[in-house]
Amino acid sequence: MSVPTRQRLILTALLLVGAIVFSIGINWGLPSRDIDPHLFATTKPWTGQQFIEAGGAWSPDPTRPADAATRPTEDRSKTIWLNETPKQQADIIRRYRLFSAQPDEMVTFMALAGMRTSHFDPRMYQYGGLWIYPVGALLKAASIISAVELKPDFQTYLDHPEAFGRFYIVARIYSAVWGLVGIAAVFHLVKRFSNRLIVPTAAAACFLFMPVVINAAHEAKPHLAGAVLVLLTVLAAVKYVETALTKWWIITGITAGLAVGMVLSSAIGLLVIPLMTLLRSQSWKARAKITCAAVAMAIGVYCLTNPFVPINLLRNPAVVRDNFAALSNAKAISGKSTDIAAIPNARRLIIDGASMVGGVTGLIGLLIMAVNHTWWRNRRWRNVTVLLGVPSFLVLIQFTMLAAGKQGEFGRFFILPDVALVLLAVVLASCIGWGEKFEAGILVLLVAVAGFQGLSYLAAFLEDARGNTAARTIAAARLKDLWNHGARTLAIRSDPAPYCLPPIDITAWRLQLLPYNWQPTTNNAPDVIVTPVDEISTQAELPGTPYTRTFITGNRPWLKNRITWADKPFEILVRREMIRR
Helix, strand or coil, rough: HHHHHHHHHHHHHHHHHHHHHHHCCCCCCCHHHHHHHHCCCCCCCCCHEEEEEEHCCCCCCCCCCCCCCCCCCCCCCCCCEECCCCCHHHHHHHHHHHHCCCCHHHHHHHHHHHHCCCCCCCCCCCHHHHHHHHHHHHHHHHHHHHCCCCCCCCCHHCCCHHHHHHHHHHHHHHHHHHHHHHHHHHHHHHHHHHHCCHHHHHHHHHHHCCCHHHHHHHHCCCHHHHHHHHHHHHHHHHHHHHHHHHHHHHHHHHHHHHHHHHHHHHHHHHHHHHHHHHCCCHHHHHHHHHHHHHHHHHHHHHHHHHHHHHHHHHHHHHHHHHHHHHCCCHHHCCCCCCCCCCHHHHHHHHHHHHHHHHHHHHHHHHHHHHCCCCHHHCHHHHHHHHHHHHHHHHHHHHHHHCCCCCCCCHHHHHHHHHHHHHHHHHHHHCHHHHHHCHHHHHHHHHHHHHHHHHHHHHHHHHHHCCCCCCCHHHHHHHHHHHHHCCEEEEEECCCCCCCCCCCCCCCCCCCEECCCCCCCCCCCCCCEEEEEECCCCCEEECCCCCEEEEEECCCCCCCCCCCHHHHHHEEEEEEEHHHHH
């Protein structure tokens, strides 16, 4: 069998495995009427018409970004009563009818809904048009084959949340497909390091089993797609450096523009263009000419995929300014939920996302590579290392500086450096002296380690999709029991939605939003406080407070899965007198 044939067969097998891994549990955390026994424990389930009558109808505001903060001007220095009026109750219950268990997935559909009133302007520019418009096209295609129902009537989805839940599956499939493209991109990049097919095979296998990749492939978000497009940009740039063919710098410019057009955070891929010209032996005039032409091409591609950015820059700059302001205020970027310092938090999030393969072996390999002269003398190795390593390192530095106090979901921004570290670990394990002798065993071990942590994430998605033993379901039952034993006030730290509060009877509880700096020390504290958490503590008693603490963990997988929202643990603080009843 020829080498090209073996290569195609191996890559096909990897793509099949990736398709299975990325599709298992893809229906996790979807809106459903299965939660009605908790959501309407003391009343009949609301109909869509009741939502409308209570003032719960939602319509996009063409003057605001699609993902603008829910309460940007409200005073968070004092406790806020969230469900005092029927309209407030309808607004909250609507989230349980339409939102998924991932905090950011809904904004894509809010942007699509708003396009009808804003002449196809999604009004959410950090998610690029290459993400939003194809999701809309896929939903339309799915409706043609009756896989989803597209109804202009908002009430339909309030009555049938499962129908809206299928929207998430379509968008998640789009994200998963980009994960498959990433498998192929990694395979072809690592081929530059070895003529033995086992090396790129192991690298691609580690990529598809990486926790951060499995997590991103199961979410309707563009970050995995953006990282994969940066990998494709690197691959095209490598081919230009190797061949000097015009088509490859053109493709590099196009893919760099597509990366930014997918998600704004992938703008780091533009750095590949000047690096590409520096690595190719040519005159400075040629380098400047190619760099300017490729960057101009990237900008043009971005504008084609995001036409309302240049339009509004000329016509209404405030729209663009408001969008970037919404991005800077995003909780995942600007929020702080723990006291963990930046470097320790970044280190553990890299290990969570890249597995021990990238988070430990890859970081060790980085030190070895830095002083290895043989590595830098090999042009093929050097080209990939510089073109992928420099953007990845800058992303790593940027987000390490922002990592202080961030929750686990912040780890999804590390996809590119996570991938680079995993690839480095695989390549170094295969090329150092003792690695060549035991190459197969070492590479299988690396894949197994990555797979062990990755499959832990996959188990969380499966558990969440199953529902009955997921943490949210168990926590909902616990809260219902507390209500039956006399608890009446329930407090949370962010706006109520499926991802941060298990389904409760919204019309029965007195639901409170706590101030930002609230501490559980006051005598008039609420009966119950519920918070989604990344960490589980063994300390039940909280000295100096009126509370005792329990954690609802569901059927927790083998390792900590901080990045994912699937089967998320909940911390429940209960006033001690409630426990004694």
